Amino acid sequence: MNYLKEVVILLLGPYLILLCRRVSGEQISGKGVINLAHRQSKWTPLMQTSANLSDITSIRSFFEFRTLDPEGAVFYGDTKEGQDWFVLSLRDGIPEMQIGKADILVSVKGGRKLNDGAWHLLEVRSEGKFVVLEVNNNVELIVGLHSKLAEDELKGKIRLALGGMLVDKQKLFHPFEPEMDACIRGGHWLNLSTPWDADSTWEHRHCFFEIKKGSFFPGTGVAIFNTSDLPGLKTEEAGITVEIFGSWTGTTLSLQSTGFEYVLRELEGNKDVTEVQLGLKEGSESVAPPHEPATLTFTILKHSLVVNSKPELETESLDFFSMWKNGMLLTFGGVPGDSEEAKNTHYLRGCLEKILVQGQVIDLDRALYKHTAVSSHCCPTETMNELNRDTRH
Structure with a gap:
């Protein structure tokens, strides 16, 4: 377990001072295109603003919203x-709307699913003792x-x-994952025109022009x-399976523990090579030609x-079943602790449309x-060459 902690602390090091200070970054307009992803802190809002209530003429906000993510924080307000x-x-x-007021906590969920990848017009407004949510000009929730x-x-x-939220997550009536x-x-x-403070x-x-389901690795960063x-062993005969679907090039995954490291990566060209390091034997296998749809099945058996x-x-x-149960690092997109040169050469670039461990997504x-450059729930529909351009809506 100490090995796991050391690697994660090493990766988080550049962000620790920023996370502790909670200082504001640049000021940005709330009217433009805003990507809610790509930040290190989970609960701290990516941007916030404030105003005197005496300057507010209407408790009403509206915006267009698009996602494939099933869970996370969207919009917060307080007095x-x-x-x-x-x-x-x-x-x-x-x-889902949650409200805290004096001695009351309320949680209400309902309406249509919004994580279909389409743009939806959302409006949140206060009407006296009621809070109303409209989606595409239709009332969906009234609290x-x-x-x-x-x-x-x-x-x-x-x-x-x-x-994110500006109050402690412990105040939530129904906890959720904020990313x-x-x-x-x-x-x-409201009727505000002042810039927002970004975390x-x-x-x-930029937001991708068009999106599809998956996790996008831009050639920078990993997910550990x-x-x-993760789901564990069911039967020794079947082992533990990791299935990956998508189109990619570079390091697919790595498996690490104290004194052991296994790396599955595609080297330059069209030949994929798996590398087994730290004195263990080497092997090779064709895994995924660059940028072409592929399926990889990685199976862990006892030995x-x-x-x-x-x-x-x-x-x-080595007893891989025991190592899995006790805790190894399973990394998608690279190798924790790799040198900068190796990272630049071997980071995964592409879309992992689905990752299954023991059949579970x-x-x-x-x-x-997870590195801030990695998108958890969406991939661009553009070709890999087009991703270098400045994509706009």
């Missing part, structure tokens, strides 16, 4: 420095609440935020899982590793560590 708060999120692709302990007169400041791989455009936030850990990236957190039904490594000295938002 009284977070004593009264509201958050709009997705759960199973369906809108009403009243507390005898709450003050009817609104005064002080109102705060708005995107992609949101989505894009927002054309926002009108310093957020990396501005602790195998003890061997198998790629697409072909044994790649056999050793009686793996969500990169649940990774032990």
Whole structure:
């Protein structure tokens, strides 16, 4: 376990000071195209703004929203420095509103699924004791609440935020995973025209013109899982299977533990090579021609590793089932701790449309560590060569 902690701390090192300081980054317009993904902190909003309630003429905000992500934080607002708060999120692709006011906590979920990859017009507004959510000009949710302990007169400041919350997650009535791989455009936030403060850990990236399901690796960064957190062994005969579908080139995956490292990567050209390092034997296997649709099946047996039904490594000295249960690093897209030269050469570039471990879909938002450049839930439909251009909506 110490090995896992050391590697993750090494990868997170450049971000630790930023995460602790929570300082604001650049100021950006809330009306343009905003990518909610690509930042290190989970709960800190990627951007926020505030105003005096006396300057607000209408508690109404609307914006266009697009995602393939089933769960995450979208829009947040509060008054009284977070004593009264509201958050709009997705759960199973369906809108969910949670409200905290005085002694009341409310959670309501309903309406159509929004994670279909299409643009939807969302409007959130306050109507007295009710909060209303409209989707494409149709009312989807209405939440009403009243507390005898709450003050009817609104005064002080109102705060708005995107992609996170400004209050402690412990206040949630129904917890959720906050990461949101989505894009927002054309926002009108109350009647405010002032710029928003962006979180310093957020990396501005354009939204893809058109998207499809999958996890996109742009040739930078990895996603790391602790195998003890993944589905385990069912039967020794079947072993543990990792299935990957998509189009890619570069390092597909690596498996690491103390004194052991296995790397499955495609080297330059059209020949794919699996590398088994640290004194273990080498092997080779054709895995995925660059940029062409492919399926990879990586099977872990008690004393061997198998790629697409072909044994790649056999050793009686290692018990892979025990190592998996106790915790190894399963990394998609590269090798943790690789030199900068190796990283630049070997990082995965492409779209992993689906990753299955023991038949269960793996969500990169649940990774032990995921680089900010990696998109968890969407891939561009453009060809790989077109990805170098400046994609705009």
